[in-house]
Amino acid sequence: MNWKNLAVPFLAAGLTLLAGCSPEEDPVNPEVHSIPSLAADWITDLGPAQGVHEGRWEWTWNSPDSLSGQVFLEISAISPPNQGWKVVWDFQDKGTAPNLNYPIYLEPRDLSVWHAFHWTCPFAKPQGPIPMALPVPVPMRCLPVQSPDYGCLLELLQDLTTPYFDQIVTHWPSFPVPVRIGAASNGPVDLAECLTEALTIWNDDEAIPWFKAEQDASWGVQLIHFPERNLNPSMAAKITRLDSIGRPMRVQILTGNNFHDPGDRPYAVRGFVHELGHALFLWGHSQDMFHCLWRRGPPLVSVPSQDERKAARWWHGLPEGLDLSNYQVCQITRCVNAP
Ligand SMILES: [Zn+2]
Numbered sequence: 001m002n003w004k005n006l007a008v009p010f011l012a013a014g015l016t017l018l019a020g021c022s023p024e025e026d027p028v029n030p031e032v033h034s035i036p037s038l039a040a041d042w043i044t045d046l047g048p049a050q051g052v053h054e055g056r057w058e059w060t061w062n063s064p065d066s067l068s069g070q071v072f073l074e075i076s077a078i079s080p081p082n083q084g085w086k087v088v089w090d091f092q093d094k095g096t097a098p099n100l101n102y103p104i105y106l107e108p109r110d111l112s113v114w115h116a117f118h119w120t121c122p123f124a125k126p127q128g129p130i131p132m133a134l135p136v137p138v139p140m141r142c143l144p145v146q147s148p149d150y151g152c153l154l155e156l157l158q159d160l161t162t163p164y165f166d167q168i169v170t171h172w173p174s175f176p177v178p179v180r181i182g183a184a185s186n187g188p189v190d191l192a193e194c195l196t197e198a199l200t201i202w203n204d205d206e207a208i209p210w211f212k213a214e215q216d217a218s219w220g221v222q223l224i225h226f227p228e229r230n231l232n233p234s235m236a237a238k239i240t241r242l243d244s245i246g247r248p249m250r251v252q253i254l255t256g257n258n259f260h261d262p263g264d265r266p267y268a269v270r271g272f273v274h275e276l277g278h279a280l281f282l283w284g285h286s287q288d289m290f291h292c293l294w295r296r297g298p299p300l301v302s303v304p305s306q307d308e309r310k311a312a313r314w315w316h317g318l319p320e321g322l323d324l325s326n327y328q329v330c331q332i333t334r335c336v337n338a339p
Contacts, residue, residue, distance in 0.1 A: 016239030026196060035100065036039040036092040038136040043084040045208070046317035050310070051141045058109040061091075061098055071106070073114075073139055089137060100124060106137055115140045115154055129246045130168055132321040140318075140327050145307040151288040152197070153324040155329040157311045160282040160293065167324040170247050170281055171316060176209040178281065184225035186260035189268055195223055195253070198272035201303050202280075210280060210312070219249040221279045231256035234298075235271040237278035251279045270299040277304060280312045 046052045054076050062068035070284045074088040091097035098104045100121040108114035119137040143153035150156040161167050179199060184191040195212060206262040211221070219241075231254065241250035253275045259268040270292070277293045285295030304312075319323075 023298045027210050032233045035316035036097050037088060037090045038133055039086065039088040039127070040136040041078050041084060042087050042138070042319065044317045044319075045082070045084075045293075046314065047081070047082060050313055051143050054085075057113065059106055059114075060090075060109070061106050062106045063098050063104045064255045065102050066101060067096055067098060073108075075139075087136060087139070088108045106139075106288065108139075111330065112142055115142055115152075119326065123323065124130075128168065128321070128323075130170060131245075132319075133157075133320075134272065134319050138319060138322055140324075141312065142330055143314075145310070146305065147286075147307050148289040150307070153307070153310055153314065154324065154327055156307055157314060158324050158327075158329070160284045160286065160308075160311055161315065161324065162284050164283040165281060169315060169318045169320050169322040169324065171320050172281075173219060173249075175316070176203075176212040178214035179211050180215055180217055180220065180222040181213050182215070182223060184223055184227075184255075185228065185255045187266075188262045189259045189265050190223060191223070191255060191259065191268060194259075194265060194268040197269050198276055201269075201273055202276050204303075206309075211276065220251075221276070222250060222252050224252045224254045226254070226256045229256040230258055234258035234328045237275045237283075248281070253279070266302065267298065270302050273302060273304065274299045277312070279307060280317060282308065282311060 023254070044052075050074070055075045056072055059071045059073055060068065061071050069091065072088075072090045074085045074086075074090060076088075078084055078086050101124050103116050103118055103120040103124075105116070107116040117137070117140065122132040122135055140154060145151075145153050145156055147156065150159070158167055161169075178179060181192045181195050181197070184195075197212040199213065202211060214220070235253065235255045235258075238252045238254060239248045239250070240252050241248070243249050253272065255268075256273070259265070259271070273292045282293060284293070286293045286308070288294060288305070288307070290301055291308055292299050292301055293308060294300065
């Protein structure tokens with residue numbers, strides 16, 4: 001396997017290899033070996049505002065072959081600025097380095113800063129349909145949430161991305177995602193206007209807008225209106241087209257004639273805000289009744305919570321192919337804003 005082929009086109013975020021677990025020494029027999037350090041450039045727009053910053057942290061590692069040791073994680077800015085981070089795992093300082101033919105378990109010294117996780121070198125196991133686009137472990141910050149129903153952002157993110165995506169980070173080709181709206185009215189309720197309003201709500205305060213209305217886009221989100229039908233549920237999101245490796249290229253939002261009274265308009269907007277959350281690949285639902293993706297009934301709120309916005313930013317800022325089920329949610333305490 002050639003790691004260079006793992007680069008996925010249109011990556012909104014990914015890692016550029018500097019010195020990963022590449023089997024460069026013997027391309028015929030892709031065996032991976034004990035190595036003193038792993039390093040990569042993580043191209044991402046996740047920055048200090050999302051809790052990612054420079055620093056050096058002590059971790060420990062262990063593996064099923066009963067080896068263990070210390071490792072230092074070092075994160076530094078790459079240039080040009082605001083493009084991402086250089087991530088280095090340095091096994092050199094403290095003796096033993098792991099044999100990367102085996103999965104390793106990485107645990108931070110301070111569990112309030114990072115999530116512990118299992119990591120397998122992509123060359124030591126068969127790849128899934130969306131290949132891991134990077135050959136080094138990706139550390140995940142412990143980030144607090146406002147919701148009383150979740151202990152940390154990772155727990156919310158895992159809940160929201162288990163359906164359909166199985167917690168494997170998957171991206172749209174680029175942002176903003178085009179949305180085909182067209183004309184759609186139920187008498188006094190203009191659904192096209194309601195959806196446009198929902199786009200604006202999601203785009204509020206975002207450096208790069210999530211969505212833009214665009215009639216002729218060949219991919220993205222599309223409103224499908226059935227003026228003669230009463231739908232149950234009144235709205236739904238459906239993935240209707242995939243690319244060659246199974247990433248969604250089209251999400252349709254289906255709606256009928258349910259919202260037809262002038263008083264229904266706010267509920268239509270709420271419904272579209274909910275479905276656009278799904279269109280950001282947050283395909284699951286939340287336990288929190290004040291989240292726009294609440295699972296137990298029609299949404300009670302018209303705007304996404306800060307927690308849901310954060311979840312969307314992290315999902316699209318993490319490298320594609322990353323499996324969030326390898327990360328452990330905070331078990332001891334709620335996440336805090338530790339340095
Ligand atoms: Zn839903």
